[in-house]
Amino acid sequence: MISGKTRLLLLSLLLPLWASASASEPAAASSSAQALITALGQPAPAHTAFAEARFLQVLARPLVVSGQLSWLGGDQLQRRVDHPQQETATIANGEVTQQRVGKSPRHFSLKRAPQLQVLLDSFVALLSGDAGRLQQAFEIRQTGDAAAAWTLTLLPRDAKVAKTVASITIDGYAKESRCMHMQEADGDLAIDLLGALAAKMPAQPTREALQALCQGTP
Template identity: 90%
Template structure:
């Protein structure tokens, strides 16, 4: 059986790739979420730096990792962690592979967790800018101005997914997504700083400090 924390790790692998869409073009003037999602779509391959702080209720300090995320097209995604230890994880052809230095690779099939396949399909829709397909899996709420600072909040429609993830929020400015917040159903929180902002991850991050970074002007 796939553990709840493994499910959350996989979702953390999937979403930040879409949230790091290129800022090379202006965002649409329209304020609708579908228009913004369509503008954020990007071709594969796509790569972005990330730094993640995970706030767990059982720990006094957040866990912080950093590295690079890659979407290689279709359902093929890769998460490479460089710090604090090296680890590479790949989703491809319905299988997940995790490799740590000095250890044998771990493999498991997404068929063991059908809700993850639903999420994978949905996030591929995000990466390609397919808002209609995404709305089948999430209730989508937009705040702010698509031409300036904005937020997108995704609430799972699937009750099985909602038992693990309460909501996902992306903060951005124009066509640049800056942060992703994954609020877990048990109260834990993961915050990813994306692209250039990843280099600004504090040595001892707090929720308040990360919120200020995410909502600051680029």
């Protein structure tokens, strides 16, 4: 069984999506949402800067980290944290590797956390623009204009997954994802600012300030 700290790290690494097989055919996302997801697809390797604020109920202030998220193709993902301390987490070939400066690498199989394997599968589906694969795991809702500001809300179909993550929301503008919000079932929340927006992470972020940044015009 993986620890809570490791689970949080991996959920951040795999943020924001996962796919699972369904015995019944799920209702299709709207045509506009499918077109938007297709437009978000990109070739590998793909890299983006990120800054994340994690609001935990047990802490008075959010935890803030920043670095780079990378999709290296296939099921290979990497999350490199540069601040406040250097740390890299990589997923490749069904194995997770965690590396910290001055310490030996830690390895473990995703088989120890099958829901994270599901998350990995759907993250790849999103990055490759595969709306059909994505909707196997999520009810997909879109608001806004795909040519301007928009929001995608993803609600997990699998009850077991929903016990960990209640919803994932992606804010964007045109073909660019600007923010990702992961609302965990226990009330904790992670908000990631992506790309150029990452440099605008406040020194003392609040949920309200980050929401304003996410929904602002580039």
